[in-house]
Amino acid sequence: MITAQQKQQKLGSGFGALSTADDVLTGTDLTGTTALVTGGYSGLGLATTRALVRAGAHVVVPARRPETAENALRDIPRTEVHALDLADPESIRVFSERFIETGRSLDLLINGAGVMACPETRVGPGWEAHFAVNHLGHFALTHRLRPAFAPVGARVVAVASSGHFLSDIRWTDPHFRTGYDRWLAYAQSKTANALFALHLDRLGAAQDLHAFAVHPGSILTPLQRHIPREEWLAQGWVTPDGTPAAGFKTPEQGAATAVWAATSPLPAERGGAYCQDCDIAEPATTDDMLIGGVKPWALDPDAAARLWDLSCELTGLNAF
Template sequence: MATPQHKIGSGLGFHSTVHDVLRGVDLTGRLAVVTGGHSGLGLATTRALAGAGARVVVPARRPPAALEATEGIDGVEVDELDLADQRSVRSFAERFLASGRPIDLMIGNAGIMASPEFRVGPGWEGQFATNHLGHYALVNRLWPAIAEGGGRVVSVSSNGHQLSGIRWDDTRFERGYDKWLAYGQAKTANALFAVHLDALGAASGVRAFSAHPGTIATSLGRHMSADELTDLTAAIDAEWKTPEQGAATQVWAATSPLLDGLGGVYCEDCDVAEPAAPDAALAGGVSAWAADPEQAARLWRLSADLTGVDAFA
């Protein structure tokens, strides 16, 4: 079966930074929403977009920390949002929509990795609920503003998606929790979300992408011990990126004119990724289960049922 998952020759690569991506790009008058835009890759993304002239809204679980981190960056505003709390998602979306502004760029950057088991809402597994369901509901609730902006939505995934597809018979890990399989499922969900959002949103001029940032030393690994980080580094066997290099792919997916007319694809190293080998684990490329339109549509239906939100229903 033909797939759009093939490199397009962007001229950029592994070592490219957000500054390389945005060289000569003017985002004056554009508005971006960047979840987690005050830390790690998110902060590098916020700095880059604001530096190119964009107004950047940073929803954060701890607004005082976000205000401190983004102090001195022109064009940034902070609001409160806890992606693990659907009531918080609804409240933020209502406040934003009341401002009457369109959203040109939406980057779902916030996330957690390999956390101890926790439950939110009606017993949802925490990583799936935070990384996927929170962003799913957020984008759907903000859809009027996103559709008006007619821009792009970027869902930050990871090569961790190769650890697990969607566990359709046990998405909540009720039969035993594994933090890495839970992370893999959540990152697969991030990629599938972009696949189906693109299929639904293209008619409104909105295109969606998912992105793998690479391996970067950020607070995302805060739940891991030193030994676990060492083991992970050995398993990945890849060069680490700086935050500015790690943020480059999501900024490229959000802004590059080379992606005009494309959508629903998984990107890495500032290009569209190739299909991954069937046995890939924390390697390059996108696994078939994270790029399957049928699974993407099935996940969308499940997410709509769980959250009660579907802007396209």
């Protein structure tokens, strides 16, 4: 069996940082496929939904603001919106049970919703919001939807980030009870996304369910809503006239890696891998998040199993 580290070698997909989700899907017919894209009505998620629909898929879009989602998707056929708040375990249960009651099977689950660098926020039993929404909410959703996964070839994509460079899982204080830092909170949740995909792939392989983590690149979207404009400039995200900095992608380019990981036959034997620029990401050799790659703590199978156990304990779910 190849290790998580050995999996992180490029495959030579023929696509790259500039490829769009439509490029990746050229020649792919997703007719008859059902996909579920969390956050599929904003930013990268919206671009993902559009591309999957253009390739023939039916896309279910759960939304914490259903009316906004309906408006965003109004002109896109084969989409449907249902209420879901990933910060609310009861909402996840209700949404998932309704989906399962329809009897449909789920081919692709793209866990793309997320929050970034928000002010300290507690949800549910006092959980830190990034960890709760970006990780635990998707963990619970994937568990709840387990009976619906297609028996052959189902894939789950966890939209992670090179933001994971800044933090491993804070095992002794995952909920930041001893001092909050919004960037570390985001970073921990993105490491959690990568570890989630790693362990889900391990557990799901027996039922032909595979999982991947992806870094979409850097893209200006509503994700940055909590960051003051001066900080955008200071971080080098925009030029003084507000233009995205060199190296930033469009939402269509940002959606490409998730779509590639969800649909390409190429990474089929590399389940659990962390992907970037429409290929498997190489281990990170610098701390430059624009260059990206993957840090060792996001590939550690023991940490992935430990996080899985912690998440089962916190959510009370253990379906795999």
